[in-house]
Amino acid sequence: MKEYQIQINDETIVYQLTYKHMQNIRMRVRDGQLLISAPYGTSLTYIEQMIHTYQKRILTQIHAFQPYYQYNDGGYVLIFNQRYRLVVRDIGVKRCQCHGHDLYVYHYDIQGCVEKECYRILYDYIEERMIDYLAHDFDLDMPRIEIKKYKSRWGSCYYKEQRVSFHLGLVHLEKELIDYVIVHELCHFLYHDHSASFYHEIAKRLPHYQILQKRLKEKHT
Incomplete structure (x- = not known):
């Protein structure tokens, strides 16, 4: 993989070529960066012609990118799509506390503290929603919930191990996008593939799931 630059509308765009x-x-644009894969032997001239051909779409996707966080004092983190300003008060205690739309961080390890708090918030929300779905919409036992960092997926169902x-x-x-992922993974306990029957089960719980699915695809992991 090599990095190159190209000028588009008086703007310098960096792209990675493999x-x-x-x-x-x-x-494709991922996390605000243009990534290009090309067949061996393809000239840079031709590749950059293709970039210019699709420049409007590429620039729109790059400019639309919004990082979910900026881990520094005075930075921010998005929680349920709400922006919280980070206020660092290092007292050697690895925890956070929310005051209005400020998230106070009481340790120099800003990222570690914020991610720990985000883990707790997300776990509590998913557990609450799953209990509600299982009580009203699914005849299933409560699976074990895991929260991990993934590069290219929002969730996984391990039906044989009774965990998600x-x-x-x-x-x-x-939250409605999180709900879609929850329902999606729970439906995998009923159907282990992505068949029409699987999506029919999702539609019974979320009739507008296709809108949510499209919005989720526009998000970056």
Whole structure:
């Protein structure tokens, strides 16, 4: 993988290029960065022509990117899509406390403290929602809940082990998107694939699930 720069509308765009055994060029924006995969032998001239061809879409996606957090004093974190300002008061205690829309961090390890608090908030919310869904919408036993960091997924269902795993990054999203992921993973206890029957089960609980699914795909992990 190599890094290059290209000028688009008086704006310098950095892109990462990887050559692979493939037939067509693939361009995608992830976390505000342009990533390009191209067949071996493809010239930079042709690649940059393709970038200019799709420049409007690329720039829109890059400019729309909003980091979920900025871990420094005076920075911020999004919790359930609400912005909280980080106020650091290092007293050697690894915890956080919310006051209005300020999140006080009482330790120099800002990221560690905030992620610990986000873990607790997300776990509590998912547990509460799953109890509610299982009481009214699913005839299932309560599975074990895990919160992890994933690079490219929001959740996983391990039906044989009676556990579900969720990406910590869900804590930054709107609650209705988190609910969609919860329902999605619970429906995998009924159907282990992504068949029409599986999505029918989701639709019975969330009739507008396709709208939620589309919005979730627009989010970055």
